[in-house]
Amino acid sequence: MSLLLRDVPAAAEAIEHDGAWWTWGEVQATARAVSGHLDAAGLGVGARVGVVLENRPAHVSVAAAVLASRRCLVTLSPLQPAERLAADIERTGVPVVVADAEVLAREGVAGAANARGLVLQLGRDGQVRTAGGKISPDSVVTSPGIAVEMLTSGTTGPPKRVHLSTAQLDQGLVAGGQVPKADQLLSRSASIVHSPLVHISGLWGALACLYTGRRMILMPKFALESWVGAVERHRLRVASLMPAALRTVLEADVPGERLASLQVVTSGTAPCPAELADAFFGKYGIRVLTTYGATEFAGAVAGWTLPLHERWWHAKAGSAGRAFPGAELRVTGADGEEVPPGTSGRLEVRTGQAAEGSGTWTRTSDLARIDTDGFVWIEGRADDVIIRGGFKVAPETVKRALETHPAVREAAVAGLPDERLGAVPVAAVEVEPGQQAPSVAELIALCREHLTPYEVPVHIVALDELPRTPSNKVSRVELIDVVRAGFAEKA
Structure with missing residues (x-):
């Protein structure tokens, strides 16, 4: 992020998005605009700034501006339904929220942001303007030394927030080999960033480009x-x-x-x-x-x-x-x-x-x-281990057994709460394209062939696609809901 503070060529290519380039001058202009609004609001070092972070160049500029000024970036996921996003904004208690117009137009989102404090609307062209709200003195709680409050992907339950310090980010970049060359301010090489910026893989990829001066090819997904x-x-x-x-x-x-x-x-x-x-x-x-x-x-x-x-x-x-x-x-x-x-x-x-x-x-x-x-x-x-009546079931073991079937592309296993046994294993399989979905009886027989009796899932459903989080991991929360719906229809 130090490049934001250095004299780089304004016309140099920085971020390619949707077939067009954002220059370093444009990145810096948006960053300066955001910093100006935050300075005017009295939000200094350590101030928590909520950003509904999308895979767009302007959002990269905002994140870089927050981090370069030693404020705390509180990531808010645009991938959440409006109701959950509004609740997340309220729960974080940030004194300022930055988001684009489309996000703020979702039902309840602008109201939640205004109730918390200042709202900054971010244009697709990088323009920043005040969109309502005002900062309440009791809402300004600082997080000294914390660079990012980041959501995890939420594969095993509701997403939680992890606090990452500046030292952690710096060490992570260095350990990953993302060190700028001493004799080269900007690099002609490039990297693709397609993971969501609101998760660590996407944010880390973007920060690595900014830190090393490498060009970024930014994709929505x-x-x-x-x-x-x-x-x-x-x-x-x-x-x-x-x-x-x-x-x-x-x-x-x-x-x-x-x-x-x-x-x-x-x-x-x-x-x-x-x-x-x-x-x-x-x-x-x-x-x-x-x-x-x-x-x-x-x-x-x-x-x-x-x-x-x-x-x-x-x-x-x-x-x-x-x-x-x-x-x-x-x-x-x-x-x-x-x-x-x-x-x-x-x-x-x-x-x-x-x-x-x-x-x-x-x-x-x-x-x-x-x-x-x-x-x-x-x-x-x-924490994935399922305790079934005192017996431990490792989902990975059941998953591997199901994936031995030639028509199964991928399997996922989770624990379904059970009043008598505590929990029981359930599973879903993603069918190989062009293959006929195997019957439940066939899959149960396969499991009985490879697993101990208590490891055999009590319910299995075959799907065209497994439910996934934005980072493409299987969502165990949604998996249980899908399996429940599947066997409820047959009941």
Whole structure:
């Protein structure tokens, strides 16, 4: 974000969006306008600024302005229904909300924003104007040292807010290799950002471009032709694809010459099956470098590098890679003590990217094992485990069994509350395009073949598409609702 404060060429290309370029001059102009409104309102260092953050250049400028001025960016998701967004604005208690006109026109949103404090309307052209409200002195609660209050993706329940400090963001960028070159103010290289800016993967990608002076190709969301066109047009050497998007590229049979510039594809946000990464490499000769991280760590703390992949992938396929510089990983048992290599347990991370700092081990919700060569294998989430009448059911185990069926593209499993047993496993499967959906009886029989009796789901539904969050992870909340509806119709 330091580039906002430096004398960069105003006409230089900064952000490509919808077929047009925003220059650095335009980015800086919007940033200055936002800062001017905040200064005039008396909101100084540490002030919390709510931004309904969309994948648009003007929104990138606003986020950069807030962070560069050492205020606190409170992300508000435009992907929420209007009622939930209004409630989120009220719950955050921010003294100022920045959003575009379309968002403010949603029922109840402008009212909630006005009730909290000042409302700034952001135009598509980057113009900023006051749209109502006024700041109440008792609403100005500062968050010194906190750079971002960010929503998690909400895969296992209502989204929660994670507080990320400036030090965490800086460490996350450095650990990810996003360091500006000392002799080069702006870079001619470019990166695609298609994940939602309101989540860590999208925001991290945008900040990396701003921090290094790299051009940004900003997309509203992943779209196959737009992504391929950007790779082809800019001759990109590195691009990112979440597992579902990797599969989309493969199934679309994109000609290899259109991706010829790519050396590697990075993949995060969700576990990437080894067979999918191998299929992509086999078809295009492009290595898939998976990463492991979390919102709480302001990015990735482990993953694959190209040298690691070239040396180890044949022996470690399916691993999430090794700890990145500045991070340490260990696995502990139920007693909190570190377990021997190769033993499963709870993954813990020690890194400067954590809120606790580099001197404390942070216990994650992930089950994992670390082998003698330092490679970590993610085996599911501890908080996903379903306790069925005293027996533990790991959703990942049931998921793998269902995915052995040739007509099942992907499966998802969740725990449904049960009055007698506490919880029971239920599942949904996404059917391969062009394949006939397997019957429930067929899938139950398959599970009985591969699983213990208590692991077999009590209900299974077949779907064209699994319900997903904006970051393309399966939403367990919606999954339970879909399964309930499915078996209610048959009752």
